[in-house]
Amino acid sequence: MMFKGRAIHNSGYDRKTNDFYATPAWVTEALLRHVTLRDSVWEPCCGTGAMSSVLQDNGYEVFSTDIADHGFGTPGIDVLTCREMPDGCRSLVTNPPYGDGGPHRAQQRSGSAMLNFVRHGMSLAESVRGQLALLVRFQWIAGKRASALLSSGPCVAVIALTERITWFEMGEDTNRAQHHHAWIVFDYASPKPVQPALLFAE
Ligand SMILES: C[S@@+](CC[C@H](N)C(=O)[O-])C[C@H]1O[C@@H](n2cnc3c(N)ncnc32)[C@H](O)[C@@H]1O
Numbered sequence: 001m002m003f004k005g006r007a008i009h010n011s012g013y014d015r016k017t018n019d020f021y022a023t024p025a026w027v028t029e030a031l032l033r034h035v036t037l038r039d040s041v042w043e044p045c046c047g048t049g050a051m052s053s054v055l056q057d058n059g060y061e062v063f064s065t066d067i068a069d070h071g072f073g074t075p076g077i078d079v080l081t082c083r084e085m086p087d088g089c090r091s092l093v094t095n096p097p098y099g100d101g102g103p104h105r106a107q108q109r110s111g112s113a114m115l116n117f118v119r120h121g122m123s124l125a126e127s128v129r130g131q132l133a134l135l136v137r138f139q140w141i142a143g144k145r146a147s148a149l150l151s152s153g154p155c156v157a158v159i160a161l162t163e164r165i166t167w168f169e170m171g172e173d174t175n176r177a178q179h180h181h182a183w184i185v186f187d188y189a190s191p192k193p194v195q196p197a198l199l200f201a202e
Contacts, residue, residue: 090130
C-alpha cells in the first residue's frame, strides 16, 4: 500500500517523549464488537502496534504509521500534516496522543490539541466518505468545544467503556485508572440526519 501525499521524513520526534502509552487489547476489541469498518484501516499513531494488531487479528488490512519510531509500522509520518488518507484506507482508528486522559499531567492541559486532532481526523475521514474512531476520555466529550465539534459531524456512536483502562508501559507513572474512556465514532457515509447512539462496552 502506498502513502499518497507527504514523503516520509525524519520528524526528530523522540520515541521517549511522554505521550506514548499502549492501549490494552480489550479496548479495541470493544470497538469492534459494535462497529464494522469499511475497507483498509489507517492507524496513524500506532506506537508499538497495540491497536493495529487487534485490528489485523480481526481480519482488517491495517496501514500503521507514527510520528516516532516505536519499532512498529512506518515512522516519521505526522498525521496532523497529512491531507489525504493512505491509498485504499477509508477508516481511521487510533488512540490520539493528546488530552484523552493519558497518564501525564501535560496531556491534561491539552484540550485544544485534542480538539485539533479530532477536527483533523474528521476532515480526513470526510475526504473519503469514511469512518473515524477515536478513543477519548469520556469526560472530554461533554466540554463545550468538544460537544460542539462532535455535533458538527456525523457522530454515529459514543461507546462508553464501563471498565477503566490501566495503561501499560508507564512504569511508576502508570495511570491509576481514574477516568472512564469512550470511543467516538463518525461515519461520513451515514444517511443524514445522524443521531449518535450511546453504547456501552467492557
Ligand atoms: C497514546 S499513544 C497510542 C499508541 C497506540 N495507538 C496505542 O493505542 O497503543 C500515542 C502515539 O501517537 C504518536 N504521535 C504523537 N503525535 C503524533 C503525530 N502528530 N502524528 C503521528 N503520531 C503521533 C506517539 O508517538 C505515540 O506512539
